[in-house]
Amino acid sequence: MIRLRGIERIFRVGEEEVHALRSVDLDITAGEYLSIMGPSGSGKSTLLNLIGLLDRPNAGRYELDERDVTGLTDDEQARVRREKIGFVFQFFHLVPRLTAAQNIELPMVLAGVDPAERRERLRKLLAEYALEARARHRPDQLSGGQCQRVAIARAMSMRPAVILADEPTGNLDRHTGQEVMAVLERVHHDGGTVLLVTHDPEIGGRAQRTLRMIDGAIVSDQKADAGGNGGT
Amino acid sequence: MRFADVLDFAWRVVRGYRSRTLLILLAMGIGVAAVVAVSSLGEGARLYVVNQFGSLGTHLVIVLPGRSETAGAMPGVLIGRTPRDLSIDDALALKRSAAVRRLAPLIVGAGDVRAGSRSRETPVLGSTHELMDIRSMEMAQGQFLPVMDPRDSLPVCVIGTKLAVELFPGRSPLGQWLRVGDRRFRVVGVLASQGESLGFNTDEIVIVPVAAAQALFNTEALFRILVEAKSRESIGPAKADIEEILRLRHEGKRDVTVITQDAVLATFDRILKALTLAVGGLAAISLAVAGILIMNVMLISVTQRRGEIGLLKALGATAAQIRLTFVTEAVLLALGGAAVGLAAGKLGQLLLGQIYPNIPFTSPWWAVIAAPLTAIVTSILFSVAPARRAAKLDAVQALSKR
Numbered sequence: 001m002i003r004l005r006g007i008e009r010i011f012r013v014g015e016e017e018v019h020a021l022r023s024v025d026l027d028i029t030a031g032e033y034l035s036i037m038g039p040s041g042s043g044k045s046t047l048l049n050l051i052g053l054l055d056r057p058n059a060g061r062y063e064l065d066e067r068d069v070t071g072l073t074d075d076e077q078a079r080v081r082r083e084k085i086g087f088v089f090q091f092f093h094l095v096p097r098l099t100a101a102q103n104i105e106l107p108m109v110l111a112g113v114d115p116a117e118r119r120e121r122l123r124k125l126l127a128e129y130a131l132e133a134r135a136r137h138r139p140d141q142l143s144g145g146q147c148q149r150v151a152i153a154r155a156m157s158m159r160p161a162v163i164l165a166d167e168p169t170g171n172l173d174r175h176t177g178q179e180v181m182a183v184l185e186r187v188h189h190d191g192g193t194v195l196l197v198t199h200d201p202e203i204g205g206r207a208q209r210t211l212r213m214i215d216g217a218i219v220s221d222q223k224a225d226a227g228g229n230g231g232t
Numbered sequence: 233m234r235f236a237d238v239l240d241f242a243w244r245v246v247r248g249y250r251s252r253t254l255l256i257l258l259a260m261g262i263g264v265a266a267v268v269a270v271s272s273l274g275e276g277a278r279l280y281v282v283n284q285f286g287s288l289g290t291h292l293v294i295v296l297p298g299r300s301e302t303a304g305a306m307p308g309v310l311i312g313r314t315p316r317d318l319s320i321d322d323a324l325a326l327k328r329s330a331a332v333r334r335l336a337p338l339i340v341g342a343g344d345v346r347a348g349s350r351s352r353e354t355p356v357l358g359s360t361h362e363l364m365d366i367r368s369m370e371m372a373q374g375q376f377l378p379v380m381d382p383r384d385s386l387p388v389c390v391i392g393t394k395l396a397v398e399l400f401p402g403r404s405p406l407g408q409w410l411r412v413g414d415r416r417f418r419v420v421g422v423l424a425s426q427g428e429s430l431g432f433n434t435d436e437i438v439i440v441p442v443a444a445a446q447a448l449f450n451t452e453a454l455f456r457i458l459v460e461a462k463s464r465e466s467i468g469p470a471k472a473d474i475e476e477i478l479r480l481r482h483e484g485k486r487d488v489t490v491i492t493q494d495a496v497l498a499t500f501d502r503i504l505k506a507l508t509l510a511v512g513g514l515a516a517i518s519l520a521v522a523g524i525l526i527m528n529v530m531l532i533s534v535t536q537r538r539g540e541i542g543l544l545k546a547l548g549a550t551a552a553q554i555r556l557t558f559v560t561e562a563v564l565l566a567l568g569g570a571a572v573g574l575a576a577g578k579l580g581q582l583l584l585g586q587i588y589p590n591i592p593f594t595s596p597w598w599a600v601i602a603a604p605l606t607a608i609v610t611s612i613l614f615s616v617a618p619a620r621r622a623a624k625l626d627a628v629q630a631l632s633k634r
């Protein structure tokens with residue numbers, strides 16, 4: 001479903017060049033649960049942003065669902081993002097003045113989904129993520145775990161092909177982090193593709209497949225035993 | 233994105249940042265209110281003048297001594313040499329014109345008016361019976377000056393209502409004697425209250441026969457001759473006749489100015505319209521200032537809402553959608569400001585009307601349309617730059633900062 005070939009990403013900071021991604025090749029099939037680990041600055045977020053079409057590679061080719069998306073215009077990329085990609089961020093990025101329900105609805109609003117259809121999907125999402133009681137609360141009235149659940153519900157509202165989560169537990173305590181991971185894993189169990197960036201080896205180990213990155217390159221690509229969720 | 237959703241989104245922003253919204257509403261509101269109030273001031277002044285001249289009477293032609301340099305300019309701009317005075321005989325001679333229905337010579341002065349122990353300094357007008365019809369005056373009591381030869385000086389007078397009350401409190405002034413200067417006059421009538429008319433408050437004047445006024449002020453010279461033409465069409469012929477008759481009587485010199493009500497009105501109208509436009513335009517500058525304020529506030533808002541803008545992009549918003557939400561936000565603010573401003577302007581207008589009940593304050597239609605329109609157009613123009621900046625933000629960087 002996702003195919004990266006020879007992806008290079010170079011940032012220029014003044015005279016210096018930072019090679020954030022070096023000839024990255026990667027194939028991800030639909031329904032995979034994949035974690036990306038590596039030291040800080042190794043290019044994990046950069047890789048995720050490229051896959052999410054928020055950033056463009058300096059070289060290489062990116063195919064999403066058998067379609068080359070590298071050369072699309074900004075507006076075309078926005079449309080792909082809207083329909084196929086769901087983001088979950090470390091700092092939740094909820095709109096503070098909107099209620100939980102309105103935040104979850106936002107992607108559907110941007111996509112121009114019919115209001116009746118929107119209400120129906122919203123109702124289901126609130127039920128699915130156990131947020132019915134919080135629907136009318138604003139982010140500042142929600143706990144971190146609840147905020148992240150809202151963010152995941154929002155990411156799922158357009159039924160995307162892939163969920164990209166950049167350190168979704170990085171801003172949560174251990175217990176809440178486990179809860180959020182359980183929610184993400186349910187997305188995976190329901191057939192969703194999940195890409196997860198994390199520093200926590202325990203969380204990263206729960207994935208079927210783990211990428212290890214160092215200095216912009218993928219140095220290892222391990223698949224856990226089939227059926228096993230426990231890591232090393 | 234559906235339009236209703238764009239509106240809803242912008243509306244929530246406007247409601248979400250209260251103090252910012254209030255600030256912009258205030259700035260926009262002041263701008264719009266200033267245009268409405270100031271232009272209604274100008275328009276009120278214009279209508280006031282028009283009404284004042286209108287109450288002079290219809291088809292009026294005014295003759296005054298001296299020649300004004302250019303037609304249409306205000307009387308009083310005179311060529312150097314002293315002009316010959318207008319006399320009562322000059323006035324009577326004008327009756328020869330077929331275009332003239334009636335006329336009234338006019339002398340104006342101020343006199344010390346006393347009745348018993350009470351005295352007042354008031355304007356004193358010397359004229360004839362026909363002044364009443366020419367200036368469409370009405371009587372509250374008694375009669376106006378009697379029909380008689382204007383060269384006769386009869387000791388009778390007509391007074392304004394206010395003066396009547398002040399000089400003769402609690403009793404009828406009819407038949408009473410009063411003194412103006414060193415002459416005595418018997419009150420034969422009291423004018424109905426009419427308010428201001430060409431600079432005189434008719435409630436406070438004394439009107440005496442023109443010959444009596446000549447004696448009183450010790451002058452033969454008339455201040456004006458008020459002439460009423462037979463019809464609107466005969467105003468022109470009347471003017472021509474008057475100029476010709478007086479030229480012949482004054483040894484061939486054109487030493488009088490004949491002005492028609494229309495010309496005076498048109499001049500005043502032009503001046504005051506221009507004035508209204510000018511002050512309205514000045515007030516509109518405050519709208520431009522409000523526009524710049526909107527731009528700055530929106531630029532700050534773009535910086536503050538970087539994370540949100542990055543998020544919208546991550547959720548699949550196009551650059552056009554982001555621009556649209558920002559511009560819509562500005563339009564909502566402008567609409568609100570315009571509404572506030574129109575309401576405040578109207579309120580100010582009502583207040584002015586309370587303070588100066590004589591002046592008909594009304595905002596001209598162009599101000600009521602132009603002020604909100606300018607507010608909306610400026611805010612759209614000034615929100616384009618912030619909106620573009622928002623749409624150009626790099627999503628990754630916008631999201632990376634908290």
Ligand SMILES: Nc1ncnc2c1ncn2[C@@H]1O[C@H](COP(=O)(O)OP(=O)(O)OP(=O)(O)O)[C@@H](O)[C@H]1O
Nearest residue numbers: 011012013018020039040041042043044045046047
């Ligand atoms: N916009 C940018 N301009 C310049 N350099 C950048 C930019 N974004 C990332 N980099 C650099 O690219 C490299 C990879 O960054 P990236 O954010 O992908 O690392 P990361 O693996 O996500 O690290 P962390 O675990 O700290 O989040 C780093 O050296 C970083 O400094």
Ligand SMILES: [Mg+2]
Nearest residue numbers: 044045046166
């Ligand atoms: Mg990172």
